[in-house]
Amino acid sequence: MPGNEAMHTDTQVFRGAPVPPPAQPAAMPDLETEAADADAFSPPEGRAARLARWVAQSLVVGLVAMMGLEMLVRSLFGWSIQFSNELGGYALVAITFLSLGSGQLMHAYHRVHFLENRMGAVGRARLRLAFDLLATAVTLVLLAELMRFEWLTWKSGDVSATTLMLPLWLPRLSMPIGALILAWALLRIVAADVRRLRAASR
Numbered sequence: 345m346p347g348n349e350a351m352h353t354d355t356q357v358f359r360g361a362p363v364p365p366p367a368q369p370a371a372m373p374d375l376e377t378e379a380a381d382a383d384a385f386s387p388p389e390g391r392a393a394r395l396a397r398w399v400a401q402s403l404v405v406g407l408v409a410m411m412g413l414e415m416l417v418r419s420l421f422g423w424s425i426q427f428s429n430e431l432g433g434y435a436l437v438a439i440t441f442l443s444l445g446s447g448q449l450m451h452a453y454h455r456v457h458f459l460e461n462r463m464g465a466v467g468r469a470r471l472r473l474a475f476d477l478l479a480t481a482v483t484l485v486l487l488a489e490l491m492r493f494e495w496l497t498w499k500s501g502d503v504s505a506t507t508l509m510l511p512l513w514l515p516r517l518s519m520p521i522g523a524l525i526l527a528w529a530l531l532r533i534v535a536a537d538v539r540r541l542r543a544a545s546r
Contacts, residue, residue: 381451381455382451385543387536388449393449394446396446396522400443410428427508442521444522444529449532473538473541476533479530480527480534487523
């Protein structure tokens with residue numbers, strides 16, 4: 345019948361039409377280059393910040409494992425690992441300070457844009473430079489105080505008042521190290537801000 349022939353012809357045309365390829369999954373963004381605040385002048389993470397980030401991530405894994413072990417021995421044997429709270433506190437301090445430099449270089453911190461959006465390229469570059477210079481100055485002061493604190497702890501020979509009797513200079517060492525890595529990261533960012541300002545002023 346003519347109707348069946350038309351349907352058969354339409355089916356053949358439909359079958360012969362090219363099939364579009366399946367959509368590829370979106371690639372995961374690289375935080376170093378595709379963050380909202382990153383541009384061509386932004387410095388990469390660097391070895392020191394990357395190593396500190398790896399140590400912080402390892403401490404997170406170790407902290408989770410220690411908490412799981414604590415829950416296991418409490419439920420099975422009814423007793424607690426006496427030094428878990430102490431080591432957990434040391435780990436939290438180390439994670440906080442050792443991740444500062446990597447977070448700054450990878451643009452992991454929030455930035456308020458309501459003022460930058462009202463400025464031109466030169467104004468934004470100047471604002472970034474001024475803010476990063478102020479942050480660098482505060483970080484250098486913090487670094488000096490933490491190094492002084494570490495030196496006093498070393499000289500005093502203080503130990504923790506627990507069964508571990510751990511020398512306190514050891515867990516406190518992560519604070520000046522983290523501040524030093526953050527200061528180095530900010531100095532690199534300030535150098536990038538200067539290059540950005542020069543490029544915007546041309």
